[in-house]
Amino acid sequence: MLSVEMCWGQAGIFTFGQAALFGLGGYTVGLITKNSSITDIGVLLLIAIVIGAVAGLIIGIFLFSGKRVGELYVVLVTLAISYIFERLANSWTVLGSGNGIPGIPSPTIFGMEIKSIIGLFILAFTVFALILFICIFLVNSQFGLTMNAVRDDEERAEFFGYKRSRIQIVVFVFAAVLASIGGALFAVTESFVSSSMTGLALSTTIVLWVVLGGRGTFFGPLIALAVLQAVNTKMQEVLPSLWPILVGLLLVIAMIFLPKGLMSLPATIRESLRKKSTA
Amino acid sequence: MKLLEVISVTKKFGALTAVDKASIFINQNEIVGLIGPNGSGKSTLLHTVCGRTIATEGQILLQGLDITKQDPQDRAIAGMAIKFQLARIYLEKTVRENLLISLQAKESIWSQLRNRSLAKFEDKITSLADEFQLTEYLDEFAKSLSHGQQQWLEIAMAMASEPILLLLDEPTAGMSPKERADTAILIKKASKKCGVLIVEHDLDFIKEICDRISVLHQGNIIATGTSAEIEKDPKVKEVYLTRV
Numbered sequence: 001m002l003s004v005e006m007c008w009g010q011a012g013i014f015t016f017g018q019a020a021l022f023g024l025g026g027y028t029v030g031l032i033t034k035n036s037s038i039t040d041i042g043v044l045l046l047i048a049i050v051i052g053a054v055a056g057l058i059i060g061i062f063l064f065s066g067k068r069v070g071e072l073y074v075v076l077v078t079l080a081i082s083y084i085f086e087r088l089a090n091s092w093t094v095l096g097s098g099n100g101i102p103g104i105p106s107p108t109i110f111g112m113e114i115k116s117i118i119g120l121f122i123l124a125f126t127v128f129a130l131i132l133f134i135c136i137f138l139v140n141s142q143f144g145l146t147m148n149a150v151r152d153d154e155e156r157a158e159f160f161g162y163k164r165s166r167i168q169i170v171v172f173v174f175a176a177v178l179a180s181i182g183g184a185l186f187a188v189t190e191s192f193v194s195s196s197m198t199g200l201a202l203s204t205t206i207v208l209w210v211v212l213g214g215r216g217t218f219f220g221p222l223i224a225l226a227v228l229q230a231v232n233t234k235m236q237e238v239l240p241s242l243w244p245i246l247v248g249l250l251l252v253i254a255m256i257f258l259p260k261g262l263m264s265l266p267a268t269i270r271e272s273l274r275k276k277s278t279a
Numbered sequence: 280m281k282l283l284e285v286i287s288v289t290k291k292f293g294a295l296t297a298v299d300k301a302s303i304f305i306n307q308n309e310i311v312g313l314i315g316p317n318g319s320g321k322s323t324l325l326h327t328v329c330g331r332t333i334a335t336e337g338q339i340l341l342q343g344l345d346i347t348k349q350d351p352q353d354r355a356i357a358g359m360a361i362k363f364q365l366a367r368i369y370l371e372k373t374v375r376e377n378l379l380i381s382l383q384a385k386e387s388i389w390s391q392l393r394n395r396s397l398a399k400f401e402d403k404i405t406s407l408a409d410e411f412q413l414t415e416y417l418d419e420f421a422k423s424l425s426h427g428q429q430q431w432l433e434i435a436m437a438m439a440s441e442p443i444l445l446l447l448d449e450p451t452a453g454m455s456p457k458e459r460a461d462t463a464i465l466i467k468k469a470s471k472k473c474g475v476l477i478v479e480h481d482l483d484f485i486k487e488i489c490d491r492i493s494v495l496h497q498g499n500i501i502a503t504g505t506s507a508e509i510e511k512d513p514k515v516k517e518v519y520l521t522r523v
Contacts, residue, residue: 142383142391149369149380156367159329160384161355161440170388 001221002135003178004206009215010139011171012151014071016203017059017078018179020085023198024055025183027089030101030193041107041114041123041188048184049177056176060169068154068164079200086199100194107188120189127185131178135218138174147171201244208251214261224262280343282307282474283328283444288337290323290498297323299498300337305444305474310466312485313478315495316518321478322364322448324495328476329361329446330354341444356385358443358473362450366429370422374413374432377421378404381436403439411435411465427458431465438469445469447477451484463488486510494518 003021007013025048032038032047059081063074089095096102106115107123114123138144149157150167158164187193196202209228213220228247235243258264283305290298298320305311315321327334330351339347346354369377382400383391390396408414411431416424421432430450437445450466451459459481466475466488479485485492486506493503494515502512509515 138392142379142386142394142397143388145372145376145380146383146388146391148372149384152369152371153367155331155351156363156369157380157384158351159355159361160381160436161352162384163352167388 001206001209001225002131002218003175003182004210005215005218005221006135006138006147006171006178007175008207009210009217009221010144010151011147011168012071012154013168013172013175014075015078015172015175016075016200016207017081018175018206019198019200019202020078020082021052021055021176021179022183022186022202023085023089023193023195025052025180026187026193026197027095027101027183028180029184029187030096030104031094033104033188034101039105039108039113041109044107044188045127045181045184048180052177052180053173055180056173057169059176060172064165064168064172066165068158079203082198082200082203086195089195089198096194098195100192100196101187102192104187104191104193106191124185124189127181131181132218135178139218204251205247208247208254210261211251211254212258212261214263217261217263220261220263281305281340282309282342283476284338284340285324285328286338286340288324288327288334288339290320290327290332291335296498298327298334298495301495301498301500302337303476303493303500303503305476307443307474308470308472309491310470310475310477310489312489312492313476313495314480314482314485314492319495320498321495323498325446325448325476325478329359355440359446360437360440360442360444361446362430362433362437362448364448364452366426366433368421368429368433368436371420373418373420374408374424375404375417377432377436378407378439381439384440407435407439410438410468412461427454427462430454430458430462434462434465434469438472441472443473445473445475447475447479449479450477451479451481459484 003018004015007015028048028051029044032044038044063069063077090098106113108114114120146162146167149162150164154164183197186197209225210221212228213222213224254261281304285301285303287300287302288298289296289300301324303311313321313324323332326332328339330349334347337347338345341354341357341359344357346357369380372380379400382403383396386396408417411434413428413432413435416428421429424432434447434450447466451462454462463484469475477485477489489506491503492506492509493500494509496518501514501518502509
């Protein structure tokens with residue numbers, strides 16, 4: 001979610017490919033722990049960072065190194081990447097085909113195994129908090145303003161002298177690293193990886209969190225994530241076939257009636273009340 | 280050495296020749312106006328100068344440096360700044376942030392991440408805001424400014440980078456007479472620091488502030504000279520002045 005928010009919310013790169021990068025981090029950890037004795041979370045996260053950065057750099061250079069490309073082009077290419085990775089995860093035996101990679105061992109830190117649910121939660125929460133802190137720092141730095149300048153008017157930014165493609169590649173690599181770290185954490189906390197953690201469904205869900213919560217903020221999407229995930233579990237039991245359609249409808253309605261997300265709701269209400277009172 | 284030399288520039292869009300072997304030049308601290316009827320190729324010529332579009336033929340030199348095929352960002356780094364016809368400022372950002380966006384454009388990402396130039400730019404922001412009558416709006420969103428103030432903000436953003444050449448596309452469009460007069464003063468002040476090329480429909484404004492004027496008609500430069508010379512030119516009278 002932070003990965004999509006950095007890309008789309010802050011720099012205007014509308015990506016549907018973060019699930020593939022999330023999956024890449026997860027499968028990397030799955031394969032390493034399956035084929036070696038490495039379980040140290042520091043080492044695993046470091047490898048996930050490197051793999052995510054390399055993948056992000058390759059995709060980023062492909063997408064942004066030439067002339068300016070339209071949002072639709074980025075959406076289609078990243079959608080295709082998610083689709084390809086999902087198919088690969090489903091069919092390639094090295095990645096466990098449709099069964100994924102089960103039995104990923106518990107992570108260790110300084111030789112101590114983190115096995116309990118609370119321990120794993122603290123690990124995931126600590127990494128998340130650290131990443132959130134870095135994201136907030138970035139957004140509030142001068143570079144945050146640069147990302148917004150490119151997001152709001154790419155061409156204008158170029159006329160000021162901004163190296164647009166370099167900025168977009170840097171943001172995309174950073175976001176890819178975040179997604180890969182997320183995937184790696186998922187793998188060690190859930191003890192398995194499968195194709196369901198990659199692909200179009202997850203990519204769309206992440207975008208939905210950001211749309212609903214409010215693009216350009218961190219806490220709106222976090223609230224949307226918490227609410228939707230809580231509802232999601234229940235609804236998949238009650239309305240298993242109808243729920244995905246309702247989620248799609250929700251996305252469309254949110255984009256039409258609340259394009260700036262839930263975080264903009266108080267301001268929208270205030271504005272409409274002000275208009276009513278002055279009318 | 281001339282500040283800007285546009286040498287026999289042609290711009291074709293398929294079979295249409297929008298600009299045909301046009302040549303203009305600008306000296307340091309000179310204000311040059313580009314006028315012509317609608318569709319004469321003024322904006323296209325300006326766009327080939329700023330890099331929005333690449334000339335099909337000809338050469339563009341900025342202080343002797345060939346920038347004909349350069350991207351807009353490279354031209355900006357070489358010292359060119361532009362104010363577009365419709366003010367392209369960041370409406371959802373404050374005036375201060377808009378000025379900072381322009382000021383930090385050439386800073387490295389590493390420097391931006393460390394907020395190294397923030398203090399350095401604060402004085403610059405204050406003096407720019409003062410010069411362009413925006414001091415009391417520094418912390419207001421740009422969208423809350425009047426039309427004229429938005430135009431000034433964009434000129435201030437262009438001047439923030441201390442350009443050697445300032446390109447202005449219809450800087451007084453939609454302005455009140457008072458704002459127009461103030462804009463003339465601002466542009467004259469700016470020309471003490473750089474050369475200025477203005478594309479403008481307002482002939483009185485152009486005559487008032489330009490040192491030289493070039494007239495475009497159907498993609499060709501048909502006359503160049505002072506406003507007095509232009510007014511006397513029979514070709515200009517025929518194709519342009521009689522229609523205004």
